Amino acid sequence: xxxxxxxxxxxxxxxxxxxxxxxxxxxxxxxxxxxxxxxxxxxxxxxxxxxxxxxxxxxxxxxxxxxxxxxxxxxxxxxxxxxxxxxxxxxxxxxxxxxxxxxxxxxxxxxxxxxxxxxxxxxxxxxxxxxxxxxxxxxxxxxxxxxxxxxxxxxxxxxxxxxxxxxxxxxxxxxxxxxxxxxxxxxxxxxxxxxxxxxxxxxx
Numbered sequence: 581x582x583x584x585x586x587x588x589x590x591x592x593x594x595x596x597x598x599x600x601x602x603x604x605x606x607x608x609x610x611x612x613x614x615x616x617x618x619x620x621x622x623x624x625x626x627x628x629x630x631x632x633x634x635x636x637x638x639x640x641x642x643x644x645x646x647x648x649x650x651x652x653x654x655x656x657x658x659x660x661x662x663x664x665x666x667x668x669x670x671x672x673x674x675x676x677x678x679x680x681x682x683x684x685x686x687x688x689x690x691x692x693x694x695x696x697x698x699x700x701x702x703x704x705x706x707x708x709x710x711x712x713x714x715x716x717x718x719x720x721x722x723x724x725x726x727x728x729x730x731x732x733x734x735x736x737x738x739x740x741x742x743x744x745x746x747x748x749x750x751x752x753x754x755x756x757x758x759x760x761x762x763x764x765x766x767x768x769x770x771x772x773x774x775x776x777x778x779x780x781x782x783x784x
């Protein structure tokens with residue numbers, strides 16, 4: 581049974597530190613845990629100031645709004661559930677997050693027609709696990725990615741993720757519920773990979 585989502589999550593750091601975001605009891609909604617978000621944003625922090633970020637399956641907005649709180653210049657939140665879109669817009673308005681835009685759309689349908697005129701530096705891919713959208717989504721990202729973009733992927737531990745040719749795994753971590761990983765686009769990975777638990781191993 582899928583655990584019931586919490587009633588709210590908090591923004592961890594930055595301009596809106598400790599602000600709460602509502603989390604609806606909606607099918608497939610599973611906000612990234614605070615522990616995982618703290619690790620991921622420690623990885624991303626050097627790239628966040630001034631970055632353009634895309635949160636494709638925004639849900640509660642925990643990833644995209646954390647990025648905005650920590651200095652991202654522009655954030656696009658995409659969510660197809662009208663009820664969640666309404667909550668996202670309410671959160672953006674309450675925080676006066678003028679650099680954040682909410683779009684009510686299916687993420688993969690939007691990618692199919694997206695323009696590459698303003699590519700994104702950081703993309704978050706955390707779809708509802710039951711829909712198994714990872715590979716379809718990752719294969720569609722190329723037109724919207726900056727040449728040295730970073731892509732964060734959160735998945736179930738047993739998901740078979742096929743990343744596009746030319747991507748490099750930079751960091752990864754695991755909990756009992758999720759595997760989370762950060763990829764570099766068009767860049768070489770370092771000689772070692774650091775997991776979310778602080779361990780290191782050689783990259784295969």
